Amino acid sequence: MKFRQRHREEPEINLIPFIDVLLVVLIFLMLSTTYSKFTELQVSLPVADAEKLKERPKEIIVAVSADGRYMVNAQAVDGRTVELLSAALAQAAEGNADTVIIVSADATSAHQSVINVMDAARRAGLSKLTFAAQAGAH
Helix, strand or coil: CCCCCCCCCCCCCHHHHHHHHHHHHHHHHHHCCCCCCCCCCCCCCCCEEECCCCCCCEEEEEEEECCCCCCEEEEEEECCHHHHHHHHHHHCCCCCCCEEEEEEEECCCCCCHHHHHHHHHHCCCEEEEECCCECCCC
């Protein structure tokens, strides 16, 4: 008896359905993923790019240092309280309500120090307030 040998067919793996499934999973993951950003901010203020303003007839320059000390028209304020700063602003304004206060705060000074200047100006009856900044590099 002579038996014929059968030719065995090699099994073939079809990759196209596998690739289709992977693409669907990839699209699903791309659409459902939320990209969260860290809430950590690195802010370096202030910098402005404006022309020099004309001289004002009456202005008070309040300097705020990085450690929270104040100077009103180049004279140091003895304390750091809002009441002392308000008294110094009222004395420098000499009763003139149209006086403009220019806040020149250090870029690393605490936000509360600048808010104290704004509160002291309000208590002294001075409503015109502006902030000084240095010109930024182009």
